Amino acid sequence: MSPQQLTPRQRQRRATMQAIVQSARRRLNDDDELTMRAVASDVGLTGPGLYRYVNSMTELRLLMVHDIIGQARDYLDRAGERHDNSLAKIIAGAVAFRSWALQYPAEFRLAFASPGLLNSYSSQEFADLAERTAAERLNSPGLIGEYFNPLLNDRQAASSVRWQFDPAVVGAFEAQAASYSTQLPHYAYLRQADSPAQVWAYLYLWARLYGVVAFEVFNYAEPETITTGLLFRNMMLEMVAMAGAQLDLKRINALIDTEIALSGSN
Numbered sequence: 001m002s003p004q005q006l007t008p009r010q011r012q013r014r015a016t017m018q019a020i021v022q023s024a025r026r027r028l029n030d031d032d033e034l035t036m037r038a039v040a041s042d043v044g045l046t047g048p049g050l051y052r053y054v055n056s057m058t059e060l061r062l063l064m065v066h067d068i069i070g071q072a073r074d075y076l077d078r079a080g081e082r083h084d085n086s087l088a089k090i091i092a093g094a095v096a097f098r099s100w101a102l103q104y105p106a107e108f109r110l111a112f113a114s115p116g117l118l119n120s121y122s123s124q125e126f127a128d129l130a131e132r133t134a135a136e137r138l139n140s141p142g143l144i145g146e147y148f149n150p151l152l153n154d155r156q157a158a159s160s161v162r163w164q165f166d167p168a169v170v171g172a173f174e175a176q177a178a179s180y181s182t183q184l185p186h187y188a189y190l191r192q193a194d195s196p197a198q199v200w201a202y203l204y205l206w207a208r209l210y211g212v213v214a215f216e217v218f219n220y221a222e223p224e225t226i227t228t229g230l231l232f233r234n235m236m237l238e239m240v241a242m243a244g245a246q247l248d249l250k251r252i253n254a255l256i257d258t259e260i261a262l263s264g265s266n
Contacts, residue, residue: 017053017133019043021067024060028106036060059129061110061117062138068104068111069139075100076147079259086151090205091236091252092259093147098213098232099263105217112141113214142187145206149190152201164242165204170197208235229260 006014023042027034036057040050054060079096080089101108110117118140121129130138177196180187180203190199212235216226225231233256240252 013053014133016043017063018067020050020053020060021063024064025067025107028064028110029104031106058117058120061114062121062126062129063133064107065111065114065117066133066135066139068107069141069143072097072100072111073139073143073147075263076144079263080147082262087240088255090148090151091240091255093151094209094236095256095259095263097144097209098216098229099260101213101217102226108213108217112210145187145190145202148205149202152198152205165197165200170200173200205239208239229256 020039020043023039024034026032027038027042032038036050036054037047039060040047043050045053054063075096076093079092083089083092101112126138130136174196177199180190180199190202212231215221215231219226221231233253236256237249237252240249
């Protein structure tokens with residue numbers, strides 16, 4: 001529902017909800033006390049008054065995830081808009097995701113490392129919460145997948161990008177591919193993929209990207225390794241090679257350097 005379609009009361013409610021979520025996000029990023037009472041105080045409500053907007057701390061955290069992932073997706077979209085071919089958009093989006101995660105580690109942890117939180121609500125409860133907040137839907141980590149998946153399956157790039165996967169691996173995965181879009185709601189966007197190889201390409205890219213980014217965000221690597229982006233760069237160059245693209249790897253490395261500089265993360 002667009003702001004123009006909202007009644008004055010709905011607009012006021014949306015503004016208050018946004019203030020509540022922004023207060024909670026600020027407290028999370030500042031490692032400050034994150035309680036319903038503290039957030040209520042921030043936005044000028046009493047404790048009981050806050051419950052007219054948010055039913056529980058779990059619900060507040062879900063609304064935070066919705067807002068956080070929306071912001072992360074904006075990072076990817078802005079980076080992708082600088083390019084006109086799919087492979088460059090994939091690289092730019094991956095750099096942007098890493099940059100955002102390193103800039104907001106607490107939000108990355110909440111949105112992308114809290115499966116128990118996302119699994120605590122049913123699909124209907126998600127829909128009900130979205131309706132109460134005047135959102136079309138609640139964002140989930142799948143919103144990031146919706147950036148990458150169409151690029152991996154871009155037919156216009158098929159002549160230059162052919163993912164080099166072991167046919168035996170793809171064949172073994174074939175029986176599992178359909179279940180991702182039919183049984184796992186966060187992968188609903190994969191219904192548009194027209195082959196198990198395409199689904200596998202997305203899962204493989206996301207697993208590699210998420211693994212390296214999480215490794216860095218949670219400080220499992222030495223600071224210098226993170227600063228130089230050595231793990232990330234190597235992973236991206238391997239993915240480009242697997243894409244089978246006839247591209248100069250020095251040019252790809254230069255593209256990664258440029259995107260890192262533009263994103264403000266080293």
